[in-house]
Amino acid sequence: MKTPPEIIAQLTHSKRGFSKSELKVVDAILLDPESATRASIAQLAQLAGVSEPTINRFCKKLGASGFPDFKIKLALSLASDARFVNSAVDADDDVGTFTPKIFDASVNALTRVRDSIDTKVIQRSIDQIVQSKQIYFFGLGNSGPVAADATFKFFRFNTPVSSHHDPLMQRMLAAASQTGDLFVMISHTGRTTSLLETADIARRANATVIGITAPESPLAARCDLAITLDVPENTDEYLPMTSRLAQLTVLDVIATGVSLRQGQAHIPHLRRIKESLHDTRQPIDSAV
Amino acid sequence: MKTPPEIIAQLTHSKRGFSKSELKVVDAILLDPESATRASIAQLAQLAGVSEPTINRFCKKLGASGFPDFKIKLALSLASDARFVNSAVDADDDVGTFTPKIFDASVNALTRVRDSIDTKVIQRSIDQIVQSKQIYFFGLGNSGPVAADATFKFFRFNTPVSSHHDPLMQRMLAAASQTGDLFVMISHTGRTTSLLETADIARRANATVIGITAPESPLAARCDLAITLDVPENTDEYLPMTSRLAQLTVLDVIATGVSLRQGQAHIPHLRRIKESLHDTRQPIDSAV
DNA sequence: ATTAAAATGTAATCGAATTACATGTTTAAA
DNA sequence: TTTAAACATGTAATTCGATTACATTTTAAT
Structure with a gap:
């Protein structure tokens, strides 16, 4: 399996120099990455409070050929990596929330080993x-x-x-x-x-x-x-x-x-x- | 996470009644699913030898909202498939080969549950x-x-x-x-x-x-x-x-x-x- | 303070996707 | 066998989203 460019990883470890409005975009995406894969550039632009070209430039900066390509890369990234986000169980999580978290933690551990x-x-x-x-x-x-x-x-x-x-x-x-x-x-x-x-x-x-x-x-x-x-x-x-x-x-x-x-x-x-x-x-x- | 509609599964187990030109589309996609996620509707239409609306209708038939959505679902399907390669351990596998296979099988089972x-x-x-x-x-x-x-x-x-x-x-x-x-x-x-x-x-x-x-x-x-x-x-x-x-x-x-x-x-x-x-x-x- | 460079937005343009409609094809009934 | 109806497919128009060019603002450096 060819290593996919891990978009999510690039978003979370914002090592890259992101500008002010680019950070807004990052936040908007991380808020709900799942639905970001379904959004149009206009919707995402509005959500992030930036203009459409900003989104577009952002996508290219991260190695995508454009916004649609970015969405696909994001989706791929979600499917492989981000599904297993090792988020800690929270005190006010309900069953539906902490159950997948624990499974994901297990999966994480296994893939790591x-x-x-x-x-x-x-x-x-x-x-x-x-x-x-x-x-x-x-x-x-x-x-x-x-x-x-x-x-x-x-x-x-x-x-x-x-x-x-x-x-x-x-x-x-x-x-x-x-x-x-x-x-x-x-x-x-x-x-x-x-x-x-x-x-x-x-x-x-x-x-x-x-x-x-x-x-x-x-x-x-x-x-x-x-x-x-x-x-x-x-x-x-x-x-x-x-x-x-x-x-x-x-x-x-x-x-x-x-x-x-x-x-x-x-x-x-x-x-x-x-x-x-x-x-x-x-x-x-x-x-x- | 909501169970993703496994596009690839629907394509391979062509239980659904696919018409003549829809089968052409299936073939074109399965020929190289990876690149299908990057193609435009026109490119795919040409490759399959059908018209663009046929592709579009095909996508909707499989539960996508349209062609772009279909591509994302396809990409997701590919990613999860690739990860869960439940390839059986082979008699002449060496350690480096069957070790990840077994870990993957475990991961597979956990995510499924x-x-x-x-x-x-x-x-x-x-x-x-x-x-x-x-x-x-x-x-x-x-x-x-x-x-x-x-x-x-x-x-x-x-x-x-x-x-x-x-x-x-x-x-x-x-x-x-x-x-x-x-x-x-x-x-x-x-x-x-x-x-x-x-x-x-x-x-x-x-x-x-x-x-x-x-x-x-x-x-x-x-x-x-x-x-x-x-x-x-x-x-x-x-x-x-x-x-x-x-x-x-x-x-x-x-x-x-x-x-x-x-x-x-x-x-x-x-x-x-x-x-x-x-x-x-x-x-x-x-x-x- | 001034200027250059970078960042961002506006608006026009381009291209892809979708829809409406027309044509062809199959299927089943007369 | 014929005919009509349903279905499948394609053509062309249209819509919508993405992109680009350009203007404006912001930032940083001198």
């Missing part, structure tokens, strides 16, 4: 998992459920897998581990003392430790492989929201990678899992 | 949660970790909250429940027999049951409130990937709603939680 993640580390993680004899997913607190989820995801491969959120159990398993054992430790902060100690213990036992955590965190430094997620999370206001999503998606990626590596080898295994679940479900056309 | 979710039901769910005396999150299998995650999320409110993934325990709690108790049952398929029974038991006990599940599923029909998530998931190939993310985000939304409703009331409670965690963490500047 997508664009910043180190796929080489992912690749090496996949290599390690394929080679491992046994896989443990460790997480504490909010990351506990993520580890548990990973178990379900990796269960379809033939390697024994389990998740643990009890620090003592984690420590015991780490101490009893050996070469070929793989620990995936999940921690948003990467600063949970107990998990750091467990990581050290596991590495001393010659097991492999992969961390899914924050860049430059103590945990990242202690792992054989650190998958670092750059998720901006204002943990001061809320408990982690978006980091779990990023962690889960990264685990999806790794699972997919392992799956691709194994080719069709595990398909029969997967079918057996599916079949085992069948009797727990109501048939599709059951009376509701 | 965002645009299709019924915020009125969300609102009523928030109402119920605020009024409830006790909250239980139930999930089985893949949804178990989601329920567990919800516990962490809702713990910051003063209402007692717990999650359970043992069907017997779920059933016991449902049987022992009473008015004021709230059950949030999470199931991607909405067809897990055990959970359906538990829902019935809970409702007979006058507890409230909220479902986070598939539209038109047995579970949705059995709940007081059904938050239905329209997540396309090819469960045949892979175990659920994106549905968890949607479920988690919906729970984030609800938690946020409850939080807003309570205003600052729970802030001291939240601070206490934070402080309790402090000693488990390494200080930021600890030696790495």
